[in-house]
Amino acid sequence: MRSSSLLMLLSTLAIAVGCGGKKPPEEPAPQPAPTPAPAPAPTDNSAERDRLERERLAKEAADRAKALAADLAAMINFDYDQATIRSPDEATLDRKAAILQANPNLKVRISGHADERGSDEYNLALGNRRAAAAKRYLENKGVDGARMEVVSYGEERPLNSGHDETAYAQNRRDEFEVTAGGDNLVAPQ
Amino acid sequence: MKRLLSWLALMAAATPLAAQDTTKAQDAIRLGIEYRPGTRPGLVVVPGAGMDTLRAMVRRDLDYSDRFEMVMLQDPGPSASPVPSSSTGGVNYGIYKALGAAFAVELSEAPAGVTARLHDLNLSRLRNQQTFTLPAPSDPAYRLEVHRLADEIARWASGTDGIAATRLLYVSGGRVYRADSDGSDQAPLTPQGQTSLSPVWSPDGQRIAFTQLGAGRGPIQVQTLANGATSVVPGTESGLNITPAFSPDGRTLAYAHSDENGTDIFTLKVLDRCCSQRLTVGRFADNLSPTFSPDGRRIAFVSTRAGPPQVYVMAADGTDQELLAPFDYGATGSSNAPEWSPDGANVVFHREVSGSPQLFLVDAAGGRVRQLTSAGRNEDPTWGPDGRHVAFISDRSGQRQIWIIDTETGRVRQLNTPGAARLPSWSRRIGRTAAASNP
Secondary structure, three states, rough: HHHHHHHHHHHHHHHHHHHHHOOOOOOOOOOOOOOOOOOOOOOOHHHHHHHHHHHHHHHHHHHHHHHHHHHHOOEEEOOOOOOOHHHHHHHHHHHHHHHHHHOOOEEEEEEEEOOOOOOOHHHHHHHHHHHHHHHHHHHOOOOHHHHOOOEEEEEOOOOOOOOOOHHHHHHHHHEEEEEOOOOOOOOOO | HHHHHHHHHHHHHOOOOEEEOOOOOOOHOOOOOOOOOOOOOEEEOOOOOHHHHHHHHHHHHHHHHOOOOOEOOOOOOOOOOOOOOOOOOOOOHHHHHHHHHHHOEEEEEEEEEEEEEEEEOOEEEEEEEEEOOOOOOOOHHHHHHHHOOOOOHHHHOOOOOOOOOOEEEEEEEEEEEEEEEEOOOOOOOOOOOOEEEEEEOOOOOOEEEEEEEEEEEEEEEEEOOOOOOEOOOOOOEEEEEEEEEEEOOOOOOEEEEOOEEEEEEEEEEEEEEEEEEEEOOOOOOEEEEEEEEEOOOOOEEEEOOOOOOOOEEEEOOOOOOEOOOOOOOOOOOOOOEEEEEEOOOEEEEEEEEEEEEEEEEEEEEOOOOOOOOOOOEEEEEEEEEOOEEEEEEEEEOHHHHHEEEOOOOEEEEEEEOOOOOEEEEOOOOOOOHHHHHOO
């Protein structure tokens, strides 16, 4: 008697567990509307070729834009206590001049920098002279001066924090920063 | 008596020898460092009861004036005080005279202050006596008042005011700081996160001017120390504006303005905020770092008109521009950061020697150049109000720190700052109005 009623209790529990306690099987998550099966590819595959071609062209354009931006941003360097454009840097500036002429809305800020050796205050004037030298060079190549802003950081923003000639040579520089019209750059002809 | 004398002799020690810049011939510029040792009278600050801090400050201020050979005694405390002699109150002349002192300074407590007495030991008589009112030691004005007391004692004994009641500005981490002449009480004057450069004092010590460098450009700001109010100097809103300098009457500010046409010197009636005047026209050459002669009639400055920067001079209206510090073209290094001495006699500047800047003096007539330093990098000099001491930045201790040199003896001392310091400016003697209103 005692054992059978225990058995009954257990089976009742089992039913309770089986029916009420167990979570209902989960509803499948709402699916997005089933995409129609891709149409059978046309035999000449032209749409896919167009897509790939568009991608390729976009990538090429992005690469060209990146290259143009890199040419615009390329720094030039100076000899110690000098603000004269060095001949290897003339080609760098010539590329900038061509890009500026191909993109009339483009404006740049030229910032001159000095290494830490000279006088702190004089280096601000020297950096200014270095930035002005690049601006003057670009003006002589036909770029409107109003599109170029000249600033100087002196020795306040070294590129290389070292204290040797390698660091000094890197820190004696002009930086070029696009301030307007930098999107959708057109490559010079 | 004899025992006391020998005991004092044991306690006496010469002023610790400060580092000195050694004499060294400079072949390229045919100059040497010459110091005139001169005779300095011995001076002793008599030990006494209480006021240890005050006595130590006065002793150090008199030492830093470099006008006395300090006779140092270990303070024996009240129980071991020298036996008072009846004629002189608290000072036994014979003992100190035997130790080489010509002067004895006696400081004793007075109601609301201190009484200072200067004894002339050679004449065996009291020379000066004055009671100074002092604020409580906890008062922010206390230290400056003690420095004034020390400067007055220096004047009694040497005829010239000391340099203790002065302050220095300097730049550390892009902020302008000020410190007392003994290095204490350092406090920032400009906010964190800005790059401020080239701070200078107005002659009355109540305002400062400095460059606030933003995106490669920046105005000259003038700050009133009493309330911290800052205003942009008219005409410096555009371009890069550097190296401000007040005229001796504080009414005119000279500075250099940089733009694509180069860097040139301008003046402005800074109190009236008007009347900008261009003093130099250096197409493709830089002109900067103006500094007024004390009569306000001339301005020394730096120019690159001959190539590397060198020190020139002109009338305050920009006429009569000529070379001030002679140089050998192609041999002499760049010269920068001139400052005219308060007595008008010399212009101090730094000049590259074998790749390191060193301090030089040129006399105001523009003839003779004299080298002051040779150890490490020494740059951006600024005169103390006595026209004899120069504060400057040196890396001789490793980090760039403020040092002060006595141009007569070559004795140097360091003014410690927590971080690297640069571009110092030394005030004239700080007036009481300015001191009272300082934060």
